[in-house]
Structures are given as C-alpha cells and as structure tokens.
Amino acid sequence: MKKLPKKFPWYKSWARPEKFEDHRIEVYKTCTFFCLLLSWGVPYIGFLFTTGAVVFPVLTIVRYIRNSDRISFSEDKQGGFTSVVITVLVSGFLFFIWGADNHRYNQLFWVMWGAISLTFIIPFFIFSKEYKRKILVAAGYIFCVSFFWFGALCVINIDFDFSVAEEYRVRVVDKHSSSGKAEMYYVTVKPWDGKYGDEDIEVSIDEYKQAEEGDIVTVVQRNGLLRMKWYYLEFR
Structure with missing residues (x-):
C-alpha cells in the first residue's frame, strides 16, 4: 500500500516564490487605478471596468500570499505602505464611498461578504509566514481584505444591476x-x-x-x- 507524501507537490509548487514579483504587483496596481478611473468616468459601460477594478486587486492579493516572504505587507524600511496595501486600500475605499450608502443590506450580502473574505484570509495563515514576525500584519491584512470586499460587493450590486427601476x-x-x-x-x-x-x-x-x-x-x-x-x- 502506497503512503501519501508528507507534503503534497502542489503545496510546494504553489507557495514557491517567483522572480519579478515586485514588477508584477506594480502592473496590477496601475491596471487597478486605470479601471477605477474609467468605471467612474464612463457611465454606460462602467461595469466592464468595475470588473477589472475587482480582478486586479484580487490578483494582487493572491500573488502576495504566494510570495509573502518577498513581498512584505509592511514597509518598515521606507516607512510607508507597500504597493499591495495601496492597491487594495485605494480600490476598497473608492468602492466603499461609491456604494456603501443607499442600500438595504440583506442576509445574502452578509453571507457572501463573510464567505469571500474568509476565502482570502484563511490561505494567508496557511501559506504566509509574515504574520508570525509581526502580529499587526495579520490584523492589517484582515482589515484590508474585509474592507475591500465590503465595498466591492456593494459596487457589483449596483453596476451589474439591470433590473427595472x-x-x-x-x-x-x-x-x-x-x-x-x-x-x-x-x-x-x-x-x-x-x-x-x-x-x-x-x-x-x-x-x-x-x-x-x-x-x-x-x-x-x-x-x-x-x-x-x-x-x-x-x-x-
């Protein structure tokens, strides 16, 4: 009878740091800001750019989790925010002020918000090691992800709504x-x-x-x- 390996191959492959991760994050940040600008300035097809403004921060989060040893969530040396934090916070803040008010929140929204947030929070504690070095990193990450998805779901609810008024x-x-x-x-x-x-x-x-x-x-x-x-x- 064959024994299962102690560490599955997919785990080592998925968590392996790659080269040029900083460059990739900068590209995601630029694309996020570009999509945010167009989703606000183009009224009739803004939902297309809203999709990009959600997808690129998600790619940023995924890449950060995968390469957390080389893409720090805190910037102690420079005393400022990293590109990962800026991308998630700026998009989350704009989504929040664009869509948080004038809503009747229902149970479906809260369930989706909790489930999607946990989907990105749990892998952070599985694959990342940065939170072990600084507990505030974990708190900051949880806040950023939860805040982002709260605003994103509100804007998605509006921009992809084609119901009769x-x-x-x-x-x-x-x-x-x-x-x-x-x-x-x-x-x-x-x-x-x-x-x-x-x-x-x-x-x-x-x-x-x-x-x-x-x-x-x-x-x-x-x-x-x-x-x-x-x-x-x-x-x-």
Missing part, C-alpha cells in the same frame, strides 16, 4: 451633512415601499443645495444584482 414620490423632511475631510451630504425623506422610518439618502452637493423641507422628490429604487435593493433621489 421603481419610482416613489416622497416628501423631504430634513437635510444634513457629515463632518470631516470627506464631507457627505444627505437628504432625509419620508418612508416608502414598506419602510417604517424616515430615510437618509446620500446626494451630491448640488442636489443638497436644491433640496428644501417640504419638497416632493422621486426615489428611484432598483433590486440589485445581489437582491439588495439600492436607491437614489431624482429632483424633478
């Missing part, structure tokens, strides 16, 4: 803005479609200036690719 006429009851470096603007409207309380909806600064208490506006609501309804205001 539903419109509701509602009354504006208030408006307010958030404080901080990235100021956000919200208009509070009466509930619609079975909602029980007033809802804050993020708007642009021009829409914020236009909205007045008592105005009647239109809430446009769509089902979302992940069956997570999302909505926005139209002033007409």
Whole structure:
C-alpha cells in the first residue's frame, strides 16, 4: 500500500516564490487605478471596468500570499505602505464611498461578504509566514481584505444591476451633512415601499443645495444584482 507524501507537490509548487514579483504587483496596481478611473468616468459601460477594478486587486492579493516572504505587507524600511496595501486600500475605499450608502443590506450580502473574505484570509495563515514576525500584519491584512470586499460587493450590486427601476414620490423632511475631510451630504425623506422610518439618502452637493423641507422628490429604487435593493433621489 502506497503512503501519501508528507507534503503534497502542489503545496510546494504553489507557495514557491517567483522572480519579478515586485514588477508584477506594480502592473496590477496601475491596471487597478486605470479601471477605477474609467468605471467612474464612463457611465454606460462602467461595469466592464468595475470588473477589472475587482480582478486586479484580487490578483494582487493572491500573488502576495504566494510570495509573502518577498513581498512584505509592511514597509518598515521606507516607512510607508507597500504597493499591495495601496492597491487594495485605494480600490476598497473608492468602492466603499461609491456604494456603501443607499442600500438595504440583506442576509445574502452578509453571507457572501463573510464567505469571500474568509476565502482570502484563511490561505494567508496557511501559506504566509509574515504574520508570525509581526502580529499587526495579520490584523492589517484582515482589515484590508474585509474592507475591500465590503465595498466591492456593494459596487457589483449596483453596476451589474439591470433590473427595472421603481419610482416613489416622497416628501423631504430634513437635510444634513457629515463632518470631516470627506464631507457627505444627505437628504432625509419620508418612508416608502414598506419602510417604517424616515430615510437618509446620500446626494451630491448640488442636489443638497436644491433640496428644501417640504419638497416632493422621486426615489428611484432598483433590486440589485445581489437582491439588495439600492436607491437614489431624482429632483424633478
């Protein structure tokens, strides 16, 4: 009877560091930023560039896990972030501010977010050794991956949604803005479609200036690719 080897060949092959990994990461970072710019600036086919803006950070994460001994997640010598961190954080941050608000989060979203995040977190602890040298590396990696997929799923839910829009006429009851470096603007409207309380909806600064208490506006609501309804205001 043949015995199984102590270490399977695929394990040694997959985890083996390769040459030119820094160059490859830089290419992924450039492609990510290019896709992010076009997904924001090209409205009708932006979903095609959203795909690239998700795929290239994923390739960055996979390559980092595979070559973690040579691509550090921390940059102690230079005192800054590595290209891996920049690629994941920048894309995750933009996805978050583009899609996190104006959603009705459902159970499917939370299950997918947890499952996909774990899919990239667990291999990190199996193949990587960097977290053993610095525990903050593990915490930073978990945060970056979870944050990225939270925003990515929100944007995917919007950009790949081709459902028929539903419109509701509602009354504006208030408006307010958030404080901080990235100021956000919200208009509070009466509930619609079975909602029980007033809802804050993020708007642009021009829409914020236009909205007045008592105005009647239109809430446009769509089902979302992940069956997570999302909505926005139209002033007409």
